[in-house]
Amino acid sequence: MTGKQPPDQPPGEFELINKFFAPLAAANEGALGLRDDAALIGVRPGYRLVATVDTLVAGVHFQEQDPAGLIARKLLRVNLSDLAAMAAEPVCYLLAISLPNRPDAAWIGDFAAGLAADQAEFGIILAGGDTTATPGPLSLSLTALGQVPEGGEIRRSGAAPGQDIYVSGTIGDAALAVHGIEARGGELAADFAARYRLPQPRVALGPRLRGLASSLVDVSDGLVADLGHICQASGVAADLEVARLPVSDAARAALAREPQLREIVLTGGDDYELLFTADTAHAGALADLARETGVPLSRIGHTHDRTGEGAPLVTVKDEAGEIIGLKSEGYHHF
Amino acid sequence: MTGKQPPDQPPGEFELINKFFAPLAAANEGALGLRDDAALIGVRPGYRLVATVDTLVAGVHFQEQDPAGLIARKLLRVNLSDLAAMAAEPVCYLLAISLPNRPDAAWIGDFAAGLAADQAEFGIILAGGDTTATPGPLSLSLTALGQVPEGGEIRRSGAAPGQDIYVSGTIGDAALAVHGIEARGGELAADFAARYRLPQPRVALGPRLRGLASSLVDVSDGLVADLGHICQASGVAADLEVARLPVSDAARAALAREPQLREIVLTGGDDYELLFTADTAHAGALADLARETGVPLSRIGHTHDRTGEGAPLVTVKDEAGEIIGLKSEGYHHF
Numbered sequence: 292m293t294g295k296q297p298p299d300q301p302p303g304e305f306e307l308i309n310k311f312f313a314p315l316a317a318a319n320e321g322a323l324g325l326r327d328d329a330a331l332i333g334v335r336p337g338y339r340l341v342a343t344v345d346t347l348v349a350g351v352h353f354q355e356q357d358p359a360g361l362i363a364r365k366l367l368r369v370n371l372s373d374l375a376a377m378a379a380e381p382v383c384y385l386l387a388i389s390l391p392n393r394p395d396a397a398w399i400g401d402f403a404a405g406l407a408a409d410q411a412e413f414g415i416i417l418a419g420g421d422t423t424a425t426p427g428p429l430s431l432s433l434t435a436l437g438q439v440p441e442g443g444e445i446r447r448s449g450a451a452p453g454q455d456i457y458v459s460g461t462i463g464d465a466a467l468a469v470h471g472i473e474a475r476g477g478e479l480a481a482d483f484a485a486r487y488r489l490p491q492p493r494v495a496l497g498p499r500l501r502g503l504a505s506s507l508v509d510v511s512d513g514l515v516a517d518l519g520h521i522c523q524a525s526g527v528a529a530d531l532e533v534a535r536l537p538v539s540d541a542a543r544a545a546l547a548r549e550p551q552l553r554e555i556v557l558t559g560g561d562d563y564e565l566l567f568t569a570d571t572a573h574a575g576a577l578a579d580l581a582r583e584t585g586v587p588l589s590r591i592g593h594t595h596d597r598t599g600e601g602a603p604l605v606t607v608k609d610e611a612g613e614i615i616g617l618k619s620e621g622y623h624h625f
Numbered sequence: 626m627t628g629k630q631p632p633d634q635p636p637g638e639f640e641l642i643n644k645f646f647a648p649l650a651a652a653n654e655g656a657l658g659l660r661d662d663a664a665l666i667g668v669r670p671g672y673r674l675v676a677t678v679d680t681l682v683a684g685v686h687f688q689e690q691d692p693a694g695l696i697a698r699k700l701l702r703v704n705l706s707d708l709a710a711m712a713a714e715p716v717c718y719l720l721a722i723s724l725p726n727r728p729d730a731a732w733i734g735d736f737a738a739g740l741a742a743d744q745a746e747f748g749i750i751l752a753g754g755d756t757t758a759t760p761g762p763l764s765l766s767l768t769a770l771g772q773v774p775e776g777g778e779i780r781r782s783g784a785a786p787g788q789d790i791y792v793s794g795t796i797g798d799a800a801l802a803v804h805g806i807e808a809r810g811g812e813l814a815a816d817f818a819a820r821y822r823l824p825q826p827r828v829a830l831g832p833r834l835r836g837l838a839s840s841l842v843d844v845s846d847g848l849v850a851d852l853g854h855i856c857q858a859s860g861v862a863a864d865l866e867v868a869r870l871p872v873s874d875a876a877r878a879a880l881a882r883e884p885q886l887r888e889i890v891l892t893g894g895d896d897y898e899l900l901f902t903a904d905t906a907h908a909g910a911l912a913d914l915a916r917e918t919g920v921p922l923s924r925i926g927h928t929h930d931r932t933g934e935g936a937p938l939v940t941v942k943d944e945a946g947e948i949i950g951l952k953s954e955g956y957h958h959f
Binding site: 331336340350377383386418420425427434439444508 | 657666682711721755762764770771842
């Protein structure tokens, strides 16, 4: 953990951060007390490391007035979701914080407490970081490191025609939280705000999909877009059955009131559920896994051969089997 | 590599980045074309991974108008210096970019070309990243991963009393580049600007110090401050002899004109040289190593027992052996 500020400024803010952050790394021998040039990370024999980074910027990815603990946990969780989407187990993380001003001890304490809570919940630990000042908004980059047995990772590119498509949990709540936010003066929709602010990464489920899922991603860009990523990488096409989409009770009620919200649910993103394909032979094992982990796994469609260059990667069908046209497939992704 | 932007914006900027960044990861099988949820990183048996992160913010750590290629290389190099300071060899890196606006293809092309040049020079390769928009200034976080044989790392805490203190290369140029910058309307001092903009991390030297150096850091906060970190972590004190400080010809000329610049050289920081302690028995081997690598290694002082709680960690002595008092020890660090 390094951080610098000019000698003509009091060190209070950075010492404060160290006071709150050092305990987050205390159980991590390789973090070297956050006081050396870099952290040491042991990797189990036969395993490979998995690495991902995500940045959250105030005003872009979260609301500045959000509770500090929730910001911290969302930051950690979006990265944990990427590890789960490779079927990897969490190991440790590095945190880069750019601070716009001098937050008070309470704010930093809440931020660190949020990290501590999720470290305990998900079995990950701080290894190092960097703190700096910025004239811009609060900006947070987190690099999460996980591990996976060699060959145990599940990529986007493994889907084959004739396989089932599954998604974990429910989808749409996060997008419904943000939908129409301008009309509410920047307020999240109350029924869905919790899910947007605090996603539930499928950390335990991801590694359990080894040997069952043929391809795997997390739903961050939107269900249709992320399914499109699997299709693109695997060279297959997919049919998605709207009637099978798992949604929360609140989303079901909202959809009953406003059927046009269906597109938001399909394309909105930020669900952080796992989306995967599996051979039909694994249906029973997946039902068992859902029971065992307590995470619902819904079969929402199937893959098939791509019929040609111009054919859509993902076809969405309604209850009657009619094709639904979408105005947008979700967030642009590269 | 992931990145998102709202569906109502053209994807041009992010596709542009991918176009320029994907080739930086092309030779890295584990980067999965920057298109999966995370990167896979193999670690050699008997080795541990070393991880460090540093953030550079426009207007804080570099000048917004600096050439994009130099910004990219400085970003990579300050992290490579941290790996070298653990005696680790570079492996790969993850890059988080927050873009304030839509840079043109030329800017991104120059940025990527800078990374490509340093990838080739230092043997490191892109593994993954995240690109996002920010309403603030251009902000860059880079996580560098290296490897070191188990037990081969060199920490800050290994110094013992009665050892020699060495520094590589020359020190002070970067601080002299920034000194008095306000008086020059924000311009770096011409004689020293190159060293500030493009530090020279001691990537080849660091791993060669295994078995020779007892403690090791890079000089980023300032020579006196970083030597203080070694003393603090190792429980020793140090005498630093000003007459032995290695400086560039330009710095020597500046010091002859303005002797008071000595304090800038001692405390200014951003040198990215390696500072280490070694048993006196290794003097010959270190001289050989300097000849072999072409990197000067200067003995600049020695360690001794800490005489008491209140005693200074680092005592700076002039040519006559008189103690020099410093107004500041350098950048605050935690």
